[in-house]
Amino acid sequence: MRKRWPIFLLGGAALGLLVFYRQPAADSRFVSYVASPQQPLQLFYQDDHGRRFGSLGRLQAWLAQRHQTLLFATNGGMYSPGGTPKGLFIQAQKPVTPLDTARGAGNFYLKPNGVFYLTTGQRAGICPTGQFRGGAGVAYATQSGPLLLHQGHLSPTFRPGSANVVIRNGVGILPGGQAVFVISRVKVNFYDFATYFQRLGCREALYLDGFVSRMYCPAQGWRQTDGDFGVIIGVAAPARP
DSSP states (O other): OOOEEEOOOOSSGGGOOOOEEEOOSOOTTEEEEEEOTTSOEEEEOBOTTSOBOOSHHHHHHHHHHTTEEEEEEEEOSOBOTTSOBSSOEEETTEEEEOOOOOOOSSGGGSSSOEEEEEETTOOEEEEEGGGOOOOTTEEEEEEESOEEEETTEEOTTOOTTOSOOBOOEEEEEOTTSOEEEEEESSOBOHHHHHHHHHHHTOSEEEEEESTTOOEEEGGGTEEOOOOOOSOEEEEEEEOOO
């Protein structure tokens, strides 16, 4: 019989939900964080002076100056030289970089690629790039690729036993609508990474990035604060007095 594992209760009045999901058989290769749609996920990129945060530690310090505690953060997609977000990036309902529908080399362009988005009502979603419609109801969005899962199915390009192994991170949507963020502790291939999201019950999941990936998740004992990224996905709460 599988155990029901509680997802930690986050501090702050706006975070007062305790969310449960059915954890698959323990897999020590991965660290995961589950956020309900009511939790204030945000996409961060630059500070008030237009300087890119880059690392999780710099974002943490910036939030602390504003009496906010960083509860979770991970890199939120690929980026071009100089840290410019690769493909679509929407922040606080404002498009920063446009949707990329071109063809090209590298993981970003493996088809289908896709978009992770948050609505103004804090509903999380993932869709193929060609299906993203945007609009005023989208608060945040980031584009990446490839999709790890679409309608519950792995990409046919993923192969069991593939020797293409690196540290990877990604995001999926659980059956209850929560976004689940996963990073591998060890190098894994696309097939094993996508299968893990499938075992969590996700039907849609998106690859965020590879060996550069980092995650700050103290509730899981995982505290990486370095890195050099474009977009960062995070959850912050008012600091306790």
